[in-house]
Amino acid sequence: MPNPPRWRLLDMNTDVTLTECADVDGLFVDHVFPVEPDYExxxxxxxxxxxPLRAAVDGTGPAWLGNVLLEGAHVPDVPVSHRCGDGCAECWDIMEELLDVRVVGHRTTGDGSGRLDIDLDGHRRDSDSNGGGTRPPTVAGHRLFTCSGTEETAAGECRDVTNLFHARPEVWPEGPPLTLRGCRTALTGPVEAELAHVRVDGxxxxxxxxxxxxxxxLDVAPxxxxxxLVDITLDARIPEPLAANDRPLWDMWRAGGPTEPNGWAPLERSDRHLWVRAAAIHRIHAPDKPxxxxxxxxxxxxxxxxxxxxxxxxxINGPGGWFGGDLFWLHENAATGDGGATPGFRLVWHHSxxxxxxxVPGYDRKSWDRAVTFDDLVQFLTQEGVRLELR
Incomplete structure (x- = not known):
């Protein structure tokens, strides 16, 4: 058995070590996450x-709309218990977003109103809104907007939308029940713990x-x-299990992490994303450099x-280092510090x-949004106070 053990369970309330083990069955599963959505x-x-919706219908603009936001119109008789503090209907419960949307057909509604029934192909953004997309909200129609990043463009309104509210497969389903293998200390009863990864250096x-x-x-056995050592079987499941192809990365960080730069370079983008996530979890917190x-x-x-x-x-932080994985954390580290570099630092970007x-501009089917371009990153870094030099 490795010394120290690979995994540690820390009590969620006290941070006290509950047990340590060599392996966790049910943490790495043979799936790719998140699950690719079904188009509907x-x-x-x-x-x-x-x-843009009018232009798509008329043929004067592209049929592809990108992302479409559906904002439920306020219903005056919604019970007070279902309203937010400012008196409006439950704002987050009446919002839905459709991703990678394309207009595929339209026809007159047929009620003499002159309105249209418009068919779209796309998929729903995974969220907890409206019962995870299974419960139609009480709204008097929807206002429509196309979305690009933080920019929204009005696209009209509709009375209803069909096929949006129904059960769907989990984008990131829970893992199977857990068995902790090779534990030093047995457990009994209920467990509420944070899982931690332990490197060979402790x-x-x-x-x-x-x-x-x-x-x-559920069971403790030799x-x-x-x-x-004992094996401990639980009815617990990991909310967001790791993909099986994550394991080599975790083995590398377990052994001490990357020692040479650009170890991620041969990887495809999805695996580069896993690299960034592993780097974030295994980051070593240290004072910002001068x-x-x-x-x-x-x-x-x-x-x-x-x-x-x-x-x-x-x-910023050497091989395997982390300085954010999205614009939010890039801002936190670049503008406020605690990411390894004192804000206002100079960054020389070679081979820019x-x-x-x-x-380049376009639609990013990894983030399901407008692609972040080179120019976006340059502007963002500059606005965050980074003294950027492109070479």
Whole structure:
């Protein structure tokens, strides 16, 4: 059995170690996450289109709309118990967003109103709104907007939308029931624990909320991994299990992490995303380096959005380093510090022409939104106070 054990369970309330184990059956599963969504056919019933939707229907604009927001119109007689503090109907419960939407047909509604029934292909953004998309909200129609990043463009209104509210497969289904293999300490009764990854040098990295262990002990049995060890079976399930192809990355970080730069370069974008996520969990918190430190970003392999975060993480914090995985965390680290660099730092982006050629306008089917371009990143970094030099 490895010494120290690979995994540790920390009590969610006290942070006390409950047990340590060599392996966790049910943490790595043979799936790819998140699950690719199924495209569906929706109909906007009694629609009065405007803007880009009108152009798509008329054929004067593209049929593809990108993302479409449906905002439920307020119903005056919604019970007070279902209203928010400012008196409006439950705002978040009457919002839905459709992704990668295309107009595929239309016809007159047939009630003499002159409105249209418009058919769309797309898929619903996974969220908890409206019972996870299974419960139609009480609304008097929908206002429609096309969305690009934070920009919204009015696209008309409709009386109803069909086929939007029904059960769908989980985008990130829970893992199977857990068995903790080779545990040093037996457990009994209910368990509420944070799961942490333990490196060979003893460094402990908490996995976060998506990997918590909450359930009851079903069985404790002697383990084949050692005479003094036990296997613990629980009815707990990991909320967001790791994909089986994550395991080599975790083995590498377990052994100490990357030692050479650009270990992520041969990976496809999806695996680069896994790299950034593993780097975030295994980051070593240390004081920001002194003001005036100059950082060099190797841009030779920045051919996609996730590659940028792999590269800037290494530029700031060395091989396997992390400096954010999206614009929110890039802002937090660049503008407010605590990411390894004192705000206002100088960043030299070498071979920036690679990113300029690859990070171009379009639709990103990884983030399901407008693609973040090279120019977007340059503008963002500059606005966050980074003294950027492109080479």
């Amino acid at each position: 056919r929706y109909t906007l019933v009694g629609c009065a289109p405007s803007g 460094t402990v990295n908490s996995m976060g909320w998506g990997h918590r262990v909450v359930g009851n002990v 383990s084949a991994l050692g005479d003094d 003001a005036g430190t100059v950082y060099h970003l190797d841009g030779r392999f920045v051919t996609d959005y996730d590659a940028f975060y792999c590269a800037i993480g290494e530029a 022409e690679v990113a300029r050629a690859h990070l």
